[in-house]
Amino acid sequence: MTVTLTAQEEDDLWDEAAQHNPPQLDPNSSIEIYKMPQELGKGHNLFVELYPDCWLMIWNREYRETVQTKQPEWQHPLQFGVLLSGMVPDSQGGVLGNGCTMISGSGVQREISGVCFNTQSYLGINLEMSAEWLTTFFPDENGQLPAELSFLVKGNDWQTLIYPKTNPAIQGVAWQMIHCPYEGAAKRLYLQAKSLELMALQLAPIVADRGNPKPSPRMKPTTIARIYEARDILQRRLENPPSSLELATAVGLSDRTLQRGFQSLFGTTVVGYLAEQRLLQAEQLLRERSMTVTEVAHRVGYGHLGRFAAAFKRKFGITPSQCLLGKKVILGA
Incomplete structure (x- = not known):
């Protein structure tokens, strides 16, 4: 059986679960852990604000039923995703997991739906940030966004959504972030450093060869x-x-x-x-x-x-x- 929810309905379930089970908070590292709504399954989401306007989410979930989530057209932030287990196919033909990572650029995201299966265990991370944040950590010699990364910042145009191949280095950094060996403030510092490393690994092949994948097809x-x-x-x-x-x-x-x-x-x-x-x-x-x-x-x-x-x-x-x-x-x- 497949349960179909709008993105708002799924958010409401998480909010309701947080009211009954307030998130655990580590004040030293600013990490919050939210339990998964029982209606959806078991597991949790871990959130930490790495920098202003830059959030890390680690998700560890098992779904009770297969869930299809429908997201309307909206202004999407910049996002990097990696799954170590499970896969999420979307209605535009992409798949996160099963050998692929995800880079979701900022801009207007088309109406889209994704599916999480009750037959799989999900373990992975998402980095989410404003488009301006990218320039802060990856500036060119003039302090501007490098031209080869401009496809990630689309403003009011359709966003770029791509699924680059994963590799052992990307998986290794994601695993290190999920199984961070530190606590407190040291944990937050460790996750900050690893998040930049992960983004660099995902972006490296794109910067090296801007034509592969072609993120912004010149079509009417x-x-x-x-x-x-x-x-x-x-x-x-x-x-x-x-x-x-x-x-x-x-x-x-x-x-x-x-x-x-x-x-x-x-x-x-x-x-x-x-x-x-x-x-x-x-x-x-x-x-x-x-x-x-x-x-x-x-x-x-x-x-x-x-x-x-x-x-x-x-x-x-x-x-x-x-x-x-x-x-x-x-x-x-």
């Missing part, structure tokens, strides 16, 4: 809107999807523009996006235990059961039958 707003329309068509027709050419025609684009748009906006091809969404929906259907493996395979568009099982195991580390029986997925960080 109408073209971007048509590509999102094509994505929505695919999500509605997983069982019987149109061909790439048919999809392009349906939204009034050339096949080449559609393919390039998917690569720019979602980091994958039309076929790759379709395959990813099919498997994510299959995993969710199997967890609900209302259908057989064969029925799920056909529901998401797989005519050959063996191919479905092989693709599912490559993605989640377990077979569809094991998923149906409740075994947790085995994912890379």
Whole structure:
């Protein structure tokens, strides 16, 4: 079963839980720990203000039910995210976890939803800050924001949302932050230093090669809107999807523009996006235990059961039958 909440409804649950269980506070390090609402599951969020307008959140959660959270269009701050376990796919085709980190630039975020699964344990961190904060710690020789980082600061334009690949160095720093060996004021100082190291590690490959990934595709707003329309068509027709050419025609684009748009906006091809969404929906259907493996395979568009099982195991580390029986997925960080 999947529970769907608006972002405001989820925030209200956390606020209500904090009223019944006031957060634990360490006055020496300014760290607050909020218990997860029982309606959602068990675990906690740890918050610490590292610098003015810069917050670290460490989250350690297990969900009672699979939860889809819908966020309306809003003015998003700058955010860096790393998961050591679990994954969060979003409605724009990105996935935090499963081998990817997240950099969410400041600017206007489109309406988006993300899913947290009750079959996974979530352990990770988020760094959130104002756009001005980035210039303070990463200035160029003139004290301004380096040109290669300007894609992260969009003001009233659409934000940049990318999912760079993780690596052992990033995972190691995230692990050190979660398992900080110090207490009190020393803990806060340690987390301050590690947060800068983590951001540098995530930004390094982007600074080294500004063209990969391409964070700000130069497309007309109408073209971007048509590509999102094509994505929505695919999500509605997983069982019987149109061909790439048919999809392009349906939204009034050339096949080449559609393919390039998917690569720019979602980091994958039309076929790759379709395959990813099919498997994510299959995993969710199997967890609900209302259908057989064969029925799920056909529901998401797989005519050959063996191919479905092989693709599912490559993605989640377990077979569809094991998923149906409740075994947790085995994912890379």
